[in-house]
Amino acid sequence: MNFVKGYLIPRLISYFLIIFIGLTIVFIVPRLSPIDPVQQMINTISMMGTYMDPQAVEKLTETLKDLYGLKGNLWQQYIAFWGRFIRGDFGPSFFRFPVPVSKLIADSIPWTVGLLSVSTFLSWLIGNILGGLCGFFYQRKWARVLENIAMIIRPIPYYIFALILLLIFGYFLKIFPIAGGFSIGLVPSFSLRFIIDLIKYAFLPLISMMILGIAVTLQTMRLIVQNILKEDFVLYAKAGGVKERTLLFKYVIRNAMLPQITGLALSMGQIFGGALITEIVFSYPGMGTLLYNAIATGDYNLIMGITAISIIGIATFILIIDLLYPLFDPRIRYR
Amino acid sequence: MRVLKDLLKDGRFKFGFIVVCILLFLAILSFFSPYDPTRWNIFPRDLPPSTQHILGTNSKGQDVFWEATFAIRNSLIISLIAALISRIIAIIVGLVAGYSGGRVDRVLMSISDSFLILPLLPILILISSLIKKHLSLVSLGLLLSIFGWPWDARLIRAQVLSLREREFTYTSVLSGSSTLSLVIKEYFPYILPLVFSTIINNMGWSIGLEVTLSILGLSNLAIPTLGTTLHWAINYQAMLLGIWWWLLTPIVISVFLFISLYLLSVSISEYSDPRTRVQRIGLAKE
Numbered sequence: 200m201n202f203v204k205g206y207l208i209p210r211l212i213s214y215f216l217i218i219f220i221g222l223t224i225v226f227i228v229p230r231l232s233p234i235d236p237v238q239q240m241i242n243t244i245s246m247m248g249t250y251m252d253p254q255a256v257e258k259l260t261e262t263l264k265d266l267y268g269l270k271g272n273l274w275q276q277y278i279a280f281w282g283r284f285i286r287g288d289f290g291p292s293f294f295r296f297p298v299p300v301s302k303l304i305a306d307s308i309p310w311t312v313g314l315l316s317v318s319t320f321l322s323w324l325i326g327n328i329l330g331g332l333c334g335f336f337y338q339r340k341w342a343r344v345l346e347n348i349a350m351i352i353r354p355i356p357y358y359i360f361a362l363i364l365l366l367i368f369g370y371f372l373k374i375f376p377i378a379g380g381f382s383i384g385l386v387p388s389f390s391l392r393f394i395i396d397l398i399k400y401a402f403l404p405l406i407s408m409m410i411l412g413i414a415v416t417l418q419t420m421r422l423i424v425q426n427i428l429k430e431d432f433v434l435y436a437k438a439g440g441v442k443e444r445t446l447l448f449k450y451v452i453r454n455a456m457l458p459q460i461t462g463l464a465l466s467m468g469q470i471f472g473g474a475l476i477t478e479i480v481f482s483y484p485g486m487g488t489l490l491y492n493a494i495a496t497g498d499y500n501l502i503m504g505i506t507a508i509s510i511i512g513i514a515t516f517i518l519i520i521d522l523l524y525p526l527f528d529p530r531i532r533y534r
Numbered sequence: 535m536r537v538l539k540d541l542l543k544d545g546r547f548k549f550g551f552i553v554v555c556i557l558l559f560l561a562i563l564s565f566f567s568p569y570d571p572t573r574w575n576i577f578p579r580d581l582p583p584s585t586q587h588i589l590g591t592n593s594k595g596q597d598v599f600w601e602a603t604f605a606i607r608n609s610l611i612i613s614l615i616a617a618l619i620s621r622i623i624a625i626i627v628g629l630v631a632g633y634s635g636g637r638v639d640r641v642l643m644s645i646s647d648s649f650l651i652l653p654l655l656p657i658l659i660l661i662s663s664l665i666k667k668h669l670s671l672v673s674l675g676l677l678l679s680i681f682g683w684p685w686d687a688r689l690i691r692a693q694v695l696s697l698r699e700r701e702f703t704y705t706s707v708l709s710g711s712s713t714l715s716l717v718i719k720e721y722f723p724y725i726l727p728l729v730f731s732t733i734i735n736n737m738g739w740s741i742g743l744e745v746t747l748s749i750l751g752l753s754n755l756a757i758p759t760l761g762t763t764l765h766w767a768i769n770y771q772a773m774l775l776g777i778w779w780w781l782l783t784p785i786v787i788s789v790f791l792f793i794s795l796y797l798l799s800v801s802i803s804e805y806s807d808p809r810t811r812v813q814r815i816g817l818a819k820e
Contacts, residue, residue: 213644220648221657228661350546354796355789356742358749363785370773465650472655476746490656494663494750502663506656513653 214518221510237263289504294496300504310485315474322412330420331452349414357473361407361480378482404481423455464520547801553794564603571604590779593770604758615675616740620682628690646684662752678740686732731803738795
């Protein structure tokens with residue numbers, strides 16, 4: 200009971216608070232902007248040269264207002280916004296007209312989730328192990344070298360880094376394909392050929408996200424490990440003759456993993472943004488590329504849908520990590 | 535001056551400092567540019583680097599070198615605006631939350647946590663896709679500053695929380711000095727180092743987002759920045775046409791800028807922490 204009251208309920212409250220604040224931003228910001236999307240749409244249509252009599256324009260305005268959820272006063276709009284959101288209805292996409300936004304997003308989500316989960320998991324794991332080694336053997340030369348490499352790679356933004364990899368491997372060396380999710384003409388199936396093709400296309404985006412992820416995790420892990428090495432229990436274990444390998448993995452890295460789990464939850468928003476950007480560079484068929492098309496065609500509903508979905512996705516991910524955390528940390532479990 | 539001398543003993547600071555100085559020099563050079571960066575077709579297109587055009591010309595008929603100087607200047611201006619204003623927000627939120635504690639603290643911190651966790655990029659894309667025609671250097675800086683404060687507000691709050699429990703706070707409250715003067719006179723000296731080390735970090739962050747947004751075409755593309763230069767180079771297929779000097783110039787400049795800003799901030803924050811200062815620079819400041 201204590202656990203539910205002291206741990207679970209605050210987490211659930213903050214989960215709903217994040218979604219509430221995020222979606223309220225999504226609702227308010229477009230309404231603060233000086234541009235009226237309905238007027239813009241009508242301008243686009245009339246710019247194409249179609250003549251419309253005033254009555255038709257009025258009718259069109261009504262329909263568009265309905266589509267954009269701009270009917271009634273601000274409060275009614277807000278209620279309607281939440282109502283539609285709970286039903287998962289983001290209206291039709293304008294870039295592929297009658298297709299609903301939710302269908303487009305549902306089609307692209309598996310690609311993004313696949314790329315994101317594999318790269319995040321692997322880079323978190325590798326980064327932690329390398330960072331732990333770097334922190335533990337901080338006097339060795341290779342640790343310094345690794346650390347300096349991480350320091351140089353870390354500040355480079357996702358877009359630039361992905362672009363550099365694309366230039367080197369896609370254009371100059373021509374080892375990997377430069378765009379897409381799988382070869383044109385290949386039908387998605389569970390055959391070996393398709394899977395190899397999938398890996399080949401996913402390799403560059405995956406690697407570019409992983410290298411950046413590893414650099415960040417490595418650096419924070421090294422700092423945490425170096426602080427843990429100064430703790431009394433490490434000194435005591437050393438004095439007690441615990442083997443170096445046991446000391447490293449069971450005493451130091453295990454303890455240092457805990458803040459890293461929280462760190463992963465906190466930086467997930469950033470990593471997700473990076474995944475979107477990486478997808479755009481490599482034209483990977485996930486949500487990032489969908490977002491890019493939405494930007495290019497001014498598809499406001501689609502941008503809004505993707506933003507809302509990503510807010511919920513990130514918040515849910517953080518909630519899951521928070522709920523799993525007691526499994527790793529006995530101090531919370533037995534409180 | 536002594537601080538600078540001490541800092542320069544750190545190799546990372548030296549590298550960052552030199553690179554930033556060179557880039558600043560280039561940015562200042564843009565004031566003496568013989569050409570208007572917004573005009574197209576001044577020169578023949580796609581000339582490779584030569585003595586006349588140090589970095590060649592691009593498909594828009596502009597000199598790549600002089601355009602790059604404007605790009606550096608504008609990107610630095612955006613990042614400075616974003617960093618300064620988000621610093622002000624961070625200081626105010628951090629001080630209020632840390633000093634008043636209790637419910638105010640909890641509310642402010644849960645707001646800043648939500649800002650921290652929210653996926654920033656889609657939200658920024660949503661906003662800037664709506665107002666991109668109205669985005670100037672200043673408004674882009676303001677937009678970024680709205681999202682740049684939460685982490686640093688947390689750092690400042692943590693510092694204030696520990697300061698509040700110190701003796702001198704009680705002395706000053708009991709001797710009747712006002713809260714405002716206590717905060718400004720007694721707390722600011724402790725907070726300022728934090729502000730300085732985070733300001734550089736925040737500048738790098740802002741330039742990164744500016745580059746990302748501009749590449750996606752979500753800012754005013756008429757203003758040359760590092761991001762818009764890249765946007766044009768990618769849009770004109772500089773990669774396929776082999777106009778490497780156009781594409782590589784903004785990439786190389788921005789990579790150097792990001793790395794040097796990061797090294798500066800790491801080095802400064804280690805310097806402002808006395809424990810690591812001794813270790814890194816081999817010098818204890820009395």
